[in-house]
Each structure stands twice: as C-alpha cells, then as structure tokens.
Amino acid sequence: MEKVEHSGVALPPYKLLLSCPSGLSHSQVTVVFDESFDRIPHPDINLENSIAEIWERRTGENPSLFNGKKFRYGGHNLKKGGVLNQEEHVVLHLGLTDYRTFVGTNLNPSWDKFLISSEDDIKQCQHTSSPLGNGAVVETSDRRILVLQRSNKVGEFPGHFVFPGGHPEPQEVGIVSHLYDKDFKASEDIHKKVSQEMFDSIIREVVEEIGVSAASLSDPVFIGISRRELNVRPTAFFFIKCCLHSKEIQHLYSSAEDGYESTELYTVSRDDLEKMTSKMPGCHHGGYALYELMVKAVNNG
Numbered sequence: 001m002e003k004v005e006h007s008g009v010a011l012p013p014y015k016l017l018l019s020c021p022s023g024l025s026h027s028q029v030t031v032v033f034d035e036s037f038d039r040i041p042h043p044d045i046n047l048e049n050s051i052a053e054i055w056e057r058r059t060g061e062n063p064s065l066f067n068g069k070k071f072r073y074g075g076h077n078l079k080k081g082g083v084l085n086q087e088e089h090v091v092l093h094l095g096l097t098d099y100r101t102f103v104g105t106n107l108n109p110s111w112d113k114f115l116i117s118s119e120d121d122i123k124q125c126q127h128t129s130s131p132l133g134n135g136a137v138v139e140t141s142d143r144r145i146l147v148l149q150r151s152n153k154v155g156e157f158p159g160h161f162v163f164p165g166g167h168p169e170p171q172e173v174g175i176v177s178h179l180y181d182k183d184f185k186a187s188e189d190i191h192k193k194v195s196q197e198m199f200d201s202i203i204r205e206v207v208e209e210i211g212v213s214a215a216s217l218s219d220p221v222f223i224g225i226s227r228r229e230l231n232v233r234p235t236a237f238f239f240i241k242c243c244l245h246s247k248e249i250q251h252l253y254s255s256a257e258d259g260y261e262s263t264e265l266y267t268v269s270r271d272d273l274e275k276m277t278s279k280m281p282g283c284h285h286g287g288y289a290l291y292e293l294m295v296k297a298v299n300n301g
Contacts, residue, residue, distance in 0.1 A: 014286030015227045017121060018076055020090065021290075021297035023221030023239055028089050031195040035178040037074025037095030039105070042114055042127040051104025058103055065099070069170040070131035071194070072097040073225070073234040075122040090222070092236075094132065094194060096170060096178060102129040106231040107156075115232065125232050133235040134202045135165030135284060136220065137291040138210070144246040144267035146210060147276060151263050157281045161266070164209040165235070168194075168201040198222075202238045210265065211256035216244050223294050226286025235283040237290050270295070 042048050059065050072095040079089045105114050105128040114127040138146040152158040170176065173193040202220050207213065220238035227234045242249065246267035253265040268276065277285045 013229060013282030014289070015121075015229055016224060016286055016289060017227050017234060018078065018090065018225040019290055019293055020078075020088065020222055020224050021293040022088060023223055023294055024088060024090060025219065025221060026195070026199045028087055029092065029195060029198065029222050030089070031092045031094055031191050031198065033071075033094050033096075033175075033190055033194045035095060037093045038072060038178075039095070039097055039101065039129055040126045044113075047110070047113055050108060050110070051101060054104045054108060055100045067098050067100040069176060070097050070099060070102065070129075071095070071168055071170060073130050073132040076225070092132075092195075092198070096175070097129040097131050099131075102131050105129045106131075106233055111231050121227075128232055130232060130234055131167060132225075133165060133167050133233065133283065134198070134205065134238065135163040135235050135287045136202050136206050136238045136240050137163055137223075137287060138206060138217075138240045138242055140242050140244060140246040140249060140267060142245050144269065145273050146242075146249065147266045147268055147273065148209065148262040149264045149266070151261055153260075160284075161276045161280050162262075162284045163237075163287055164206045165202065166205040166209075168197045168236075170194075170197075172201065173197050198236065199238075202240070206240065208258040209256055209261065210249060211252035211254070212242055212244060212249060216242050218242075224290040226283050226290060228282035228286070230282055233281075233283050235287065237287040239291065239294060 055067075074093040074095045076093060077091040105111065108114065111128070116124050116126060118124045140146065146164060147161050148164060150158055150160050150162055173196070175190070175194070199220050203214050203217055206217060218241040220240050223237050223239050225234055225236050250265060250267065266276075273288060277288050280288065
C-alpha cells in the first residue's frame, strides 16, 4: 500500500470526496464548466517556475509527451432526494487545465508545497492542476470484476492494479479554451456536452482498454469521486455491467486498442478484489470503497 505523508503525518491512501451509493444516471449528473473553477497560480514564483522546468525536463527525456487539455475538478453540489419523490442529483464544477500543469503541480516532487492548509478540499487544492480522471468497476455476466495490471512502461504507478479508465477529454466536445460565446444558450450547450462526455468517456475507456464492444455495456451509473491523497489526484467512478462472460472478455482483451497500457486482465470475485486493493493507487482503492458502499446500499435496499 502506498505510504502517504503530509507535514510528517501519515495519511490514508484515499479520501472519498463524494459518495453516491444509489448510483446516479446521466440525467442525475450535470456539469457547470467555468473558468472560476480553474487553477489559481501559486504566489511563490519559484514554485510556479518549477512547472515549466519539470515539463522541459520530462519532454527532453520523452519527446512523445503531449500537453493535452483536461477538465479540472473544482468541487460539486449534492442535492439529496427524498422530498416529493425527488431524485438525488449532483452538479460537478469543472474548469480547464492541461497535462503540463498536472505534471508540474500534482506530480511535482514538491507537490505538497502547492497545497493550502484548509479543511476545505477545494481551497486546499486551489493551486494544483487536479485533472478529473475516471474509472469503471465493470461486472461481467458471471459476476466477476475486471481489473487491469498496469504496464511497467506507464508514467504513473507501473505494475499496479487498476480499474479501466482514463479521463473525460475536452477536445472530444470541441473545448480548447474558455473562449466561447457565453450567452445563456451557448453556456447551457457547453454544460450539457461536458456532462455527456463524462458518461461517454468512461464507455470509450472500457472499450479501448478491455476490447469489448460498447453494445455489450450497460449505461454507466456514477458512484462518486475518490481522491488519491498522494499528489491529491481526483477520479470519478462509475459502475457498469457487461453482458459477456469473463472468459469471452479475456479473449477480446488480447486485441484491445489500448492493450499496451496494461500487461494482464484479471476477472476476480468481490473477495479477491478486496485483496488487490493494497496494490492499487489510492484513487482506485477509493474506487473500490465506493463500489462497496454501492453493493451494501443495494443489499440493504
């Protein structure tokens, strides 16, 4: 299990920023995309300058690195159901960041110096890139869970166990900046497109990393957001059912489009899944915790 320390104090590997154990459909998740949720530069100019220095060094070592745009997690509002049969609803606050700033802040060797001492999670991380990743707990027709072992060639947590996932991509919905017509209709259209991308992207990641078809997957349900305490890395998690048997999925995995990112696919029971969490990055360990909360809610239903 990854050891995390902040100011000399040992921390758990993850923090659950948002838990939705009932599972939310696309209609129950909306997005407000706005520059007010962008990163705030740190007042320490030397710390800010280290972002460019680290990126220059990393691209010198690996010229194939690409500075793609990412959605930045800037908080959320959760509206609980129960009043006049209202459904639970969450509004995600997303800004814009990029991979260069992520490498230079969250993955900076001095990443904790970018943090503000605050009980407010959003204020604490206001100077970090904090791109919102995504992950899927995928259940097969024979009730096994899909887990990948990351390749030793990937940048983050090589060799670790992870759920399939990646990031929702701004470019997929035509976003490269905040420069667009900001009248009400245009803003509403952007928010809807980003919300749709949250759900489309996780299906896309599962298809590309596992090799199954989109038609074999159920509509994703959103179960929450976990943050890895090491590097304060947030990830949105979804639960998806696959109508295929685990043995058929193993066969399809051999020709997965993004198979190079992992070395092996495991199809495991719920009990075995728990044993694998000690070798998961904290955000994915937290994804398992969100899944367990969902299972318990269903069982207590």
